[in-house]
Amino acid sequence: MKSVTNVELLAIACLGLAIRSIISLHSYSGFGVAPMFGDYEAQRHWQEVTVNLKASEWYKNGTNNDLLYWGLDYPPLTAYHSYIMGQVARKVNESFVELGTSKGIESGDHKSFMRLTVLAADILVYIPAVLSMCICLDRTFQTNIKLELFIIFMLCPAQLLIDNGHFQYNNISLGLCIMAIAAILRDRHYLAAFAFTLALNYKQMELYHALPFFAYLLGQCLSQKSVSALASKFIAIATTVVATFILLWYPWLHSLGSTSQVLNRLFPVSRGVFEDKVANFWCSLNVVFKLKNKLLNHQMALICMGATLFFALPTNVVLLKCRNKMSFLWALLNTAAAFYLFSFQVHEKTILLVVLPACLLFNWWPREMMWFLETAVFSMVPLFKKDNLLLPSITLAIIFYIVYNIFWNEKDEDRNIVQTHSIKNISNFLMATVVMASVVLAAPSKFPDFWSLLIAVISCAHFMAALLFGNIQQIIGAFN
C-alpha cells in the first residue's frame, strides 16, 4: 500500500484553497437586497459594532446598536473574532467599519476583504484541524485513508458553499469541533473538552454535538478503576470547561442582568420554531398541521425540546454504555441529526453540523454518506437560489460526485439486502429532477413557496431515514 506523502496532502490543501477562492468570486447572501441585506452584512455589522462599542454594549440595545438590525446573536468568541477582523478592516479601509455610515457597504474592495477573512479562517483553523483529524483517524482506526478523507473535507460542497459562497464562518466552529473530535480519537480528553468549549462559544449551534461529547467523556470517567480517579478526572474536565467559559464570558459576568441579556440573544425563543422553509420535522409537519397558528412559541419550544431529547438520548445512552470511538462518531451524527430535525429555531445551514460527522464516517459507509451529503446540498438549494449561487452549487456538487466516483468506484458487490444502490439512484434522479424543475418552472401562484417546501419535505424524509440508519448502525457496531 503506497504511503501518502506530505506533498500530496499539501497539494490537496492548495486544491481546497483554490476552489474556495474561486467560489469567492461568486455572489453572497443579501447582495443588493436593501435594507436588511444578508449574512454578509451581518458579519460586517458585527465588526462595526465590536470595534466601535465597549464589550458590555455589544449585546445590549442602544442608540448605536440597534439589535433589530443584525444584532449580535452568537456567543462571545464570535464577538472577539469580529473585533479582531474589525481592527484589521480599520487598518485596510476605515470606511468598512465606521459606526452607522458603513451600513450595507457593497464595494469590490470590501468583498475581497471579507472573502479573504474567510480564507484566512480556512487556513488558520479549518484546514489544520481537518488535516490533524485525518491523521488521527488513521492512527486510531489503523486505516490509510487520510488523503481521501482530506479530499472529502476539502471539497465538501455544503460547507464550502455556505462559508465561501453564502458567507459565514462555520469553518471556525466546525474546525474547533473537529479538533475536539481528533483529541477524543487520540484520548486527549482535556484538550477535547477545551476545544469543544471554544467551538460552543463560537456558535451555540455546536450544542448539537454537545451530548455525545458529554456522554463519551462521562463514560471515560466512569470507566476509571477507582472512585477517586473517577472524581478527579470528572472534576478536571469540568474545571477545564467552566474555566474556559468564565474566561470567554468575563466581560458579561459582573451582573446577572448582562449575562441573561447575552443568553437572550443567543436563544431567541421569540423568533419562532423556524423561519425559512427548512428540511426538518416541524416544517414538514406544518404542511398539514399549521403549528404556528395553534401553539404559542413557548409551548412549541417545550415540545421541541421533548422531541429532540427523545430522539437524541438513545444514541447517547448507547454511547455511554459502549465507549468505543466508532460509536462516538455515530452518536455525533445521530444527535446532530436529531437536533436538526426536531429542535427549535433551526436554520437550513445547520445541516452542516450533521455533514461533519457524515464526512468522518465516509470511509466505512461511502455510498450512504455520499447520499447524505448530496441531500444536504439539495436541502439548501432554495437558499442558494436566493443568493444567486445555484450555478456554483450545482457545479460543486457535480465535482464532488466525480471525485467520489474516482476514489470509491470499485466495489459494487451487494453489501446488503436493502438495495441502497438502486434506491440512491432513484433518489438522486428525483432530487436532480426537482432542482431542474424548480429552475425552469415557476411555482404556482397560489403556493409561492411550492418548490422550497417540496425540497424541504423530500430532504426531511431523507434525513429521518439517515437518523434511523445511524441509530441502527450504531447499535449493530456497539453490540456485534
Added chain:
Amino acid sequence: MRDKGEPVNKNNRVIEKLSSIFGKPVVKRTSIPDCFWALFALSTCLKVLLIPAYYSTDFEVHRNWLAITHSLPLNRWYVDATSEWTLDYPPFFAYFEWLLSQLAQYVDPHMLDVHNLNYASERTVYFQRISVIVVDLVYALGVYSCLRALGIAKKTQQHLAGCLLLLFNVGLIFVDHIHFQYNGLLFGILLLSISALLNDRYLLSAFSFAILLNFKHIFLYMAPAFGVYLLRFYCLNKGRSILNTVNAMMKLLAVGLTPFVLSFGPFWHQIPQVLSRLFPFKRGLTHAYWAPNLWALYNTADKVAAVALRREKSKDGDPTTTSGLVQETRHLVLPNISPAVTFALTLAFMMPILLKLLLTSSTKRAKLIFLRAVVLCACSSFVFGWHVHEKAILMCLIPICLLALLDRTDAKYAYLLSVVGYFSLFPLLFEVDLILQRRIQRRLL
C-alpha cells in the same frame, strides 16, 4: 468494553439480521482508476466556476470579431477598423467566429453589432465563456490521443500525471478561462497533429498542422520542427528512390497547402491587406507589456544606460518602450532592433536541435527529439521573437508537459521552466486565483 454474558447470544442473532439488512462497512481499495474523462469533466466544472472571474480586453476583441464576421460581408472582414481590435487572426479563426456568431444571434443579437463597443451583457459573458469551455473538447481529444500515441498505459501514475498536467494546465486556465482566449482549441489541434506524427501518420499530421496555422499563424514558430521531421522521415526516408521522394514531397505539399487554399481562397483579391493585418510589424519590438524575453532585458539595459549617460529623449513626444501603447519605439542608447535581426537570432537558436533531428536515424529516438525540437523552437521564438506576447509562453509549456512524461531528466527542466513560465503569467491576473498553480506543479515532483 462491552459486557459479555447470556443476552449477547440472543442479541447476536438480532444484530446479525439487522446488519445483513442494513449493510456492513466497506474496505478501501487502492488502485489507480482510469479517469481521463472524469478528470476532463472535473476540469470543465472548474472552468464553469470561473465564469464570473475577471476578463481582459481580449474578451472585447473576440466579441468584436463575432460582430465583424456576422454583420459584415466577407471582403470587409480584414478591412473594417471600427474598433481598434481589428481581426488579426487567419481566416479559419474568422470562420470559426462566424460559426459562433450563428449561435450568438439567438443568445443576444446586440453583441453582434460592430458599433456596440465594449458591450458585455450577462448573456454575452456566459455565451463567450461557455463557447471557450465547449471547444476545449478539442483540447481533450488532443490530450487523449497524444497520451495514447506516447504509449502511456492507462491506470498508471504516469497517465494520471499526464491527465492532471494537461487537463488542468494552469497556464491554459489562466489564459483561456480567466484572461479569455481560445487557446484550448488551438492547442487541441496542435496535440492532434503531434499525435498523428507520433503514430507515423505523416500526411494527417501535416494536414492538421496546416489547419492550425490557418487558425493562428503564431504556430509558424513550431513549423521548422514539423517541417524537418516530415522531410527527414517521410520524404527522405531510407531506401526511397528519388522518384519516391519527389512523389512524397508533392503529396506533402499538396496536403499542406490545401488548408491554405481553403482558408485564404475567399480573400484572394485582398491578400496583401489580409497579410498586413496578420503581420503587423509596425507594432514594435516588444508588446505594450513586455514579455519576459531577451528584449525586455535589452530595453531595461537601454533605459539604465540612458539614465547613466544622462541622455535625454531626442525629440519631445517620441514614444518610449514603457508607454503602454502598441506602437513603434526607439531605443535611446543601444541600437534599434529590426525584425530581420530578431528572425536571424530566432532561426540561429533553432538550428542546433533541428540539425540534430535531421541527423537522427532511429525513429523511436527521433520522436523524443522531435518533441524537444517543438519546445525549443517555441522557446527560441519566445526569447528572440518580434513583438512577443507573454501568453506565447504557453507554446512551450503545453508541449513540455508531454516531454516531462517521457523522460526523467527532461521532467526536471520541464518543472523549472513551468514554475517560471506560470509565474510569468501572473501579471495577467489578480490575486485570488493564484493559489491554483502550486498544486499541479507539486504533482509534477
